[in-house]
Structures are given as structure tokens and as C-alpha cells.
Amino acid sequence: MTTPAQHPTPSNRDVFSMAWPLCLKTMMLQGIVAIDAYLISPLGEEALAAVGLAGALGGLLLGILFAFSNATQIRIAQAFGSAGPVELKTGFYCGLLINLISTGIGLIAVLAFAAPAIAGFAQTEWIEAQANAYLSVFLFVILAEAVGQTLSSHFNGCGRTKVSFVSYLIALPVNILASIGLIHGQFGLPELGVLGAAYGTIIAAVLRVAFMGWIFWRDHRWFRDVAGWSRGSFGNALKRHFAFxxxxxxxxxxxxxxxxxxxxxxxxxxxxxxxxxxxxxxxxxxxxxxxxxxxxxxxxxxxxxxxxxxxxxxxxxxxxxxxxxxxxxxxxxxxxxxxxxxxxxxxxxxxxxxxxxxxxxxxxxxxxxxxxxxxxxxxxxxxxxxxxxxxxxxxxxxxxxxxxxxxxxxxxxxxxxxxxxxxxxxxxxxxxxxxxxxxxxxxxxxxxxxxxx
Known part of the structure; x- marks a missing residue:
């Protein structure tokens, strides 16, 4: 039996094999709003201003979500190192619940305060209306990412960073094609203008979550066969996860x-x-x-x-x-x-x-x-x-x-x-x-x- 002292430590090649998918995934992730802005640029400066306003608020919510997911990633990595299915299950579901709760709080805050904030910065009524419409649809992207980032955290923590990278590799062209079609009314799709960019992003986000969810189900069956929770109960584990x-x-x-x-x-x-x-x-x-x-x-x-x-x-x-x-x-x-x-x-x-x-x-x-x-x-x-x-x-x-x-x-x-x-x-x-x-x-x-x- 291999003891901890005998177990080989990761090589730089092992670290690199995890790092490059993380890098490319992060760059594609940062490009979500940037892609929308690029695709709607033919609609003019006012359309860009609307996406910029809504994207600033949506980006803040996504950033908080990614921060919590980064913590889950570390907890999953610790559980993976100890080779404990109960710990893996606990880390995943604690991270998922915290993501959903933080997303819910963020959505409530946006619904309460976003409209006055946008009204204060929008230079025209058209920009204000389009920014509010875009943000109202983009909120569903954030909800999808609450699940998607938890799945990404699981695979990354287990050292399988390529799964998350491939999910973005699949979703990115779908996002571009769907957004182009919905913005400009191409491929037989309705012409929605600024709103079409948000719908295209939703389609891509749902596809990405479905891809990772299928792999997670194939590998773990959502841990339905693993009984019990770390720390004696889910509540105790959740408190410890949140404190971290x-x-x-x-x-x-x-x-x-x-x-x-x-x-x-x-x-x-x-x-x-x-x-x-x-x-x-x-x-x-x-x-x-x-x-x-x-x-x-x-x-x-x-x-x-x-x-x-x-x-x-x-x-x-x-x-x-x-x-x-x-x-x-x-x-x-x-x-x-x-x-x-x-x-x-x-x-x-x-x-x-x-x-x-x-x-x-x-x-x-x-x-x-x-x-x-x-x-x-x-x-x-x-x-x-x-x-x-x-x-x-x-x-x-x-x-x-x-x-x-x-x-x-x-x-x-x-x-x-x-x-x-x-x-x-x-x-x-x-x-x-x-x-x-x-x-x-x-x-x-x-x-x-x-x-x-």
C-alpha cells in the first residue's frame, strides 16, 4: 500500500496540464460580455452603452459567484486528495447551495436597486430601457452559472480542468451563432436587437451546464449512492464550508x-x-x-x-x-x-x-x-x-x-x-x-x- 510519504508529488508537467485549460477557460469566461458587445456594435454606440451598463452590474454578480466557486474548488481538491466520496459529495453540495443562495441574494439586490442605478447613468431613455431589458435576461445566465461554476469547481478540484475548458469550447461558438441570429434576425430567428445577445448567452450557458452535468452524472450519479455527510451532518459541513x-x-x-x-x-x-x-x-x-x-x-x-x-x-x-x-x-x-x-x-x-x-x-x-x-x-x-x-x-x-x-x-x-x-x-x-x-x-x-x- 502506498503511504503519503511514498506517494509522488505532482510534477510541473502535471501542474501545466491543469493550468493551460484554466487559463483558456478564464479568458473565454471574461469574454462573455465582451463578445456580446462586439456582436451588437453594428447597432451603434447607444446599444453598446446599454450592454456596458448592464454588463457592469451582471459582471459584479458573476465575480462574486466565481469567488465562492474558487473556494469550492479548493475544498473539492482537499477531498479528492483524501480519496473520500463522502467528502467529495459534501464539498460539491455545500458549494452548490452557497452558489444558489448568493445568486438569489444578488438577484433580489439587482431587482431592487439596478433600475435606479441604470437610470442615473443612462444618457437616454432608450439606453435605460435596453439596459434594463438586457439585464433582466442576463440574470438567467447568472442562475445557470451558479450550477455551472459548481460543476467546474468539482472537475477542477479533481484535476480534470479540461472538462470545464471543453464546455466553454463547445458553448462559445453556440453563443456567437445564436447571438448573431437573434440580434440581426438571421438563420430564421427573430430580430431582437440588444436583447438577442443576452438570449444567445443564455443558450450557450445552459448547453455548457448540460454538458458538464451529463459527465458528472456519468461519473458520480450525483452521489446518490454515497450515504452521509462530512462533519456528521450537512448543516455542520455547510457552516464550515461558508467560513472557508x-x-x-x-x-x-x-x-x-x-x-x-x-x-x-x-x-x-x-x-x-x-x-x-x-x-x-x-x-x-x-x-x-x-x-x-x-x-x-x-x-x-x-x-x-x-x-x-x-x-x-x-x-x-x-x-x-x-x-x-x-x-x-x-x-x-x-x-x-x-x-x-x-x-x-x-x-x-x-x-x-x-x-x-x-x-x-x-x-x-x-x-x-x-x-x-x-x-x-x-x-x-x-x-x-x-x-x-x-x-x-x-x-x-x-x-x-x-x-x-x-x-x-x-x-x-x-x-x-x-x-x-x-x-x-x-x-x-x-x-x-x-x-x-x-x-x-x-x-x-x-x-x-x-x-x-
Missing amino acids: SWPIAITFVSTAFSNQACMLIYATMSVNQFAAMTLILPWVNVLGTFGMSWAQATGISVAQLIGRGATVAQLDAFLSRAWRAAFIASALVSLWYLGFCLSSGVIYAALQDETKQALMSFLPILLVLPFPKQSNAICGQTLRAAGETVPVMNIFIAGQWGFKVPMTALFVLYLDMPVFWVFALVLGDELFRFPLFHKRLYRGDWKHASSAI
Whole structure:
């Protein structure tokens, strides 16, 4: 019989096999509203404004849902490592119920407050009406994702990240074709305009959930043959699962609001400086997806190792390998940034020279940024995998509200610093959190975490 000490730890190839589907899935997931916006762009700026307004509210609900699902993913990974069907069943159904409850609360909040918020920002009555209509349909997408993200969390936690990736690979072309048909009245479908994009997204979301649900039924029969619950009862297990999950959700909400606060401050800068920040930040987020996917895969592996009862030596050996590979990945991202900045004058040829110069000035920061960002991500995901979600939340909040937002306000509103120094605060935020994360990780308490759900 193989003991925990004899069980091999995952190789970097194992981590990579989990990371690349996570990365591509995340990029496709982030593109849900972006695809809708692209497909309705022929309808004009007012249609885009309507989708933008509704998408901002819908995206916040989806983000909270994904945060809870990330927690479920870690709990499933721990259960998978311990090879316990009762724990797998408990983690799945606790995650599903929390997703459904959080979605229900979010839907009630949207129904109560979304219309006044949209009315306050919409520039015309037509935009207001279309945004409300789009959001009312998009809410069903969120409901479908409450189930879909729980299924994704199960497969990801079990190391089967390709299942979730394939589900998006199937749903994406369906989303595009259905949306085109319903927006413009093609393929014999009714012409619904802005509303057609939302219906197309619903069709794709339901198809994705059906695909994963079928695989889940084939593999587990919804755990109907597994008796009992972890912790003696479902209620006890649910309380423990929620205690683990809520700090991750709070971290997401804090991040969303701190980013929005910074964007509002950036908007007070000169047009050229604000344009440069608006152009570069999405690239930072997109490339951050690669590093975050590696960190998530590392966290899944750590959770499985803890569930398996791995020794301290095994955990140290695995993290050392994962960190070396992350360093190489960070170097590749830096090279990509180098290529982007050197070619930015060609990519954005229509921009004014001042904006191009601002983009080029970001290069020194971009060359360094991937290294602390990636290392912090691995620390955060590892600590979460061991159950330390509250300390990770505290570190994020300290960086966001104790450093990034107030320093951005100081640099922009009071000191009127050049855009280079304002963007440098993105790196400064990572450097602020760097010692906090690494001190917590090197303390080593997480290596003795309980694997029980």
C-alpha cells in the first residue's frame, strides 16, 4: 500500500496540464460580455452603452459567484486528495447551495436597486430601457452559472480542468451563432436587437451546464449512492464550508471596488495620460491570467497533497519546483511586455505622440511586474489551499485600501505626478503585499493544516 510519504508529488508537467485549460477557460469566461458587445456594435454606440451598463452590474454578480466557486474548488481538491466520496459529495453540495443562495441574494439586490442605478447613468431613455431589458435576461445566465461554476469547481478540484475548458469550447461558438441570429434576425430567428445577445448567452450557458452535468452524472450519479455527510451532518459541513469561502468572496468585492475607485481617480488625469492607463491595464489583466492560472493549478495540487496527508518535505519539494517554473513564466511575460511596448507605436498608430510616449515609459515597470505578481499569487493560492483564507483576505485589503487607493489619490489629486509614477503604484501594490505574503508562507503553519472537510 502506498503511504503519503511514498506517494509522488505532482510534477510541473502535471501542474501545466491543469493550468493551460484554466487559463483558456478564464479568458473565454471574461469574454462573455465582451463578445456580446462586439456582436451588437453594428447597432451603434447607444446599444453598446446599454450592454456596458448592464454588463457592469451582471459582471459584479458573476465575480462574486466565481469567488465562492474558487473556494469550492479548493475544498473539492482537499477531498479528492483524501480519496473520500463522502467528502467529495459534501464539498460539491455545500458549494452548490452557497452558489444558489448568493445568486438569489444578488438577484433580489439587482431587482431592487439596478433600475435606479441604470437610470442615473443612462444618457437616454432608450439606453435605460435596453439596459434594463438586457439585464433582466442576463440574470438567467447568472442562475445557470451558479450550477455551472459548481460543476467546474468539482472537475477542477479533481484535476480534470479540461472538462470545464471543453464546455466553454463547445458553448462559445453556440453563443456567437445564436447571438448573431437573434440580434440581426438571421438563420430564421427573430430580430431582437440588444436583447438577442443576452438570449444567445443564455443558450450557450445552459448547453455548457448540460454538458458538464451529463459527465458528472456519468461519473458520480450525483452521489446518490454515497450515504452521509462530512462533519456528521450537512448543516455542520455547510457552516464550515461558508467560513472557508466568505473571505474569498470579500476579497473579490474589495478588489472590484478598489479598482473602480482607482479608475475614477485616473479619469481626472489629462486625456493622454488617462488613455495610456486605459490601454495598458487590460493587458496587465489579460497577461495576469496566465500567472493566475499557474497559481490556481499550484493551489489545487497543494490542496490535494494536504488532503492526501503529504509530509512537510513533500510540500516543500513541490512548491520549489512550481516556483522555479513560475519564475520562467514570469520572464516570458516580461519579454512579451517588451515586444508590446516596442511595437505600441505601430499597434496604436492613430494615437497622439504623448500617449505613445506614456505607453513606452511603462516598460521598466512592466519588465519587473510579473515576478512579484506571480510569486504573490502562488503564496495566496497556497495559503488558501491550506484554509488560511482570512489572512489572505486581510493582506489583499491592506494592499488595496492601505496602499494602492490612497497612494493613487495622493499621486494624482494632490501631487499631480507624471503618469509613469501613477502606473508604478501597480507594481508598488505587489511589493507592498510581497513581504506580508511571503512571511506568512515561510512561517509554515499551513503545512500542518487539517485536510478534513
